Amino acid sequence: MSTAASPLRPRKQPVQDRSRLTVDAIHVATIQVLAREGIARCTTTRVAERAGVSVGTLYQYYAQREAMLAAALERHMKRISGAVEEACATWHGKTLEEMVTGLVHAFLAAKFENAEESRSLYAVAETYGGNQQMEQARLRIRGCLAAMLASARDVRIADIDTAVSFFHIALMAPARARLVGELKEMPETMFEENVVRLLLGYLRALPQD
Amino acid sequence: MSTAASPLRPRKQPVQDRSRLTVDAIHVATIQVLAREGIARCTTTRVAERAGVSVGTLYQYYAQREAMLAAALERHMKRISGAVEEACATWHGKTLEEMVTGLVHAFLAAKFENAEESRSLYAVAETYGGNQQMEQARLRIRGCLAAMLASARDVRIADIDTAVSFFHIALMAPARARLVGELKEMPETMFEENVVRLLLGYLRALPQD
DNA sequence: TCAGAACCTGAAGGTTTCTTCATATATCAT
DNA sequence: ATGATATATGAAGAAACCTTCAGGTTCTGA
Numbered sequence: 001m002s003t004a005a006s007p008l009r010p011r012k013q014p015v016q017d018r019s020r021l022t023v024d025a026i027h028v029a030t031i032q033v034l035a036r037e038g039i040a041r042c043t044t045t046r047v048a049e050r051a052g053v054s055v056g057t058l059y060q061y062y063a064q065r066e067a068m069l070a071a072a073l074e075r076h077m078k079r080i081s082g083a084v085e086e087a088c089a090t091w092h093g094k095t096l097e098e099m100v101t102g103l104v105h106a107f108l109a110a111k112f113e114n115a116e117e118s119r120s121l122y123a124v125a126e127t128y129g130g131n132q133q134m135e136q137a138r139l140r141i142r143g144c145l146a147a148m149l150a151s152a153r154d155v156r157i158a159d160i161d162t163a164v165s166f167f168h169i170a171l172m173a174p175a176r177a178r179l180v181g182e183l184k185e186m187p188e189t190m191f192e193e194n195v196v197r198l199l200l201g202y203l204r205a206l207p208q209d
Numbered sequence: 210m211s212t213a214a215s216p217l218r219p220r221k222q223p224v225q226d227r228s229r230l231t232v233d234a235i236h237v238a239t240i241q242v243l244a245r246e247g248i249a250r251c252t253t254t255r256v257a258e259r260a261g262v263s264v265g266t267l268y269q270y271y272a273q274r275e276a277m278l279a280a281a282l283e284r285h286m287k288r289i290s291g292a293v294e295e296a297c298a299t300w301h302g303k304t305l306e307e308m309v310t311g312l313v314h315a316f317l318a319a320k321f322e323n324a325e326e327s328r329s330l331y332a333v334a335e336t337y338g339g340n341q342q343m344e345q346a347r348l349r350i351r352g353c354l355a356a357m358l359a360s361a362r363d364v365r366i367a368d369i370d371t372a373v374s375f376f377h378i379a380l381m382a383p384a385r386a387r388l389v390g391e392l393k394e395m396p397e398t399m400f401e402e403n404v405v406r407l408l409l410g411y412l413r414a415l416p417q418d
Numbered sequence: 419t420c421a422g423a424a425c426c427t428g429a430a431g432g433t434t435t436c437t438t439c440a441t442a443t444a445t446c447a448t
Numbered sequence: 449a450t451g452a453t454a455t456a457t458g459a460a461g462a463a464a465c466c467t468t469c470a471g472g473t474t475c476t477g478a
Binding site: 038039040122123126127129130138162165166169170172173174177180181182183186190194197198200201202203204205206 | 247331347371389399403409413
Binding site: 012014015016018019022053054055056057060 | 425427428
């Protein structure tokens with residue numbers, strides 16, 4: 001379980017409070033610059049300036065610009081995976097409807113708690129979406145979902161793997177659409193209601209066994 | 210209906226065959242460089258080299274790098290919108306199940322006909338997703354979908370606008386997931402079948418009137 | 419208190435990229 | 449055939465970027 005020395009991995013872990021603050025500031029600044037300037041202009045210089053530190057300092061923690069971006073994405077993913085994991089545990093063994101309702105609520109809450117962060121990081125995920133960190137996070141989420149769905153009290157799904165794949169996609173996609181501004185005019189209640197409908201409709205249309 | 214002089218719009222239209230070939234070559238090269246190098250390294254120099262023309266030539270048709278990328282995206286979107294439009298017309302007035310089955314098949318065929326192009330352009334759409342061209346294409350597709358769904362012989366959906374929003378999202382998302390490699394192990398038939406299930410499940414879970 | 423570790427700074431070298439323009443060639447209409 | 453138009457070329461200036469490193473400051477433990 002060692003932290004492999006990849007150029008995409010953080011270079012040095014902060015040990016004093018001072019540097020912990022620095023790393024936090026860099027993370028916040030990364031999101032802000034990403035949101036205001038776009039990924040192409042999210043440079044080490046700009047982020048450092050926004051964070052109120054020198055470029056040199058930034059490079060002490062991230063060997064390259066990419067590592068800085070990847071770190072921001074990873075921090076976000078951990079938050080979301082955690083929320084999903086927790087929700088899956090909470091609703092384990094319940095009804096399909098209870099599960100979906102509860103999970104959707106928890107997921108959307110986590111995703112929209114910091115909407116700007118979520119939105120900005122899509123561009124980063126686009127670029128680093130194929131790397132191991134991302135793949136691992138995806139697998140972790142899929143694992144939770146599979147365990148939960150398999151434990152449904154009222155329904156026994158035949159092909160869990162396929163179900164989880166589509167469930168996952170249909171859970172993420174509406175959130176993304178809303179975050180990038182496609183559904184902003186829709187009231188939040190109606191939005192959430194329809195996400196539930198989409199997922200539940202799919203699951204119920206699935207062959208049982 | 211004039212072509213506004215924006216730096217993102219093509220600079221000059223080709224009039225001779227010679228230049229038409231050039232513009233085509235640039236389009237193809239853009240996709241290739243995008244696929245092999247990523248959007249950050251998809252530069253005017255690289256694209257021109259790949260296309261077998263000089264940078265100067267490229268700048269004769271696109272005032273900036275961004276315009277070149279936007280043009281590639283637009284060409285793709287026109288193809289897809291066209292396919293959707295045609296399918297919507299074909300299945301107008303049919304059963305909900307016929308519609309969804311037919312549309313999904315047509316859409317996936319169009320989207321996967323040139324999978325590399327589709328996949329590569331997600332990164333571009335991420336950056337230029339909010340601009341007018343994109344918004345217009347989205348509205349056009351939504352219009353077709355709305356007209357088709359409203360004409361369903363067997364079902365009368367209460368809130369078409371909401372239904373179309375989610376339908377649109379649930380149609381695009383699985384294709385995207387598969388294109389970026391998330392569902393590559395799933396057989397094509399099963400994939401398509403589940404997209405239909407997702408959409409049909411949603412529509413049937415919708416309140417009627 | 420003091421040495422060593424942790425942390426910070428920012429100027430500067432080396433690249434890459436964007437974009438233009440003066441020049442040259444190809445095509446078309448007459 | 450020839451002038452006008454369309455198209456192509458690629459060297460080069462300017463700007464932005466990435467990253468390092470030598471030197472300075474702050475903290476911590478003994």
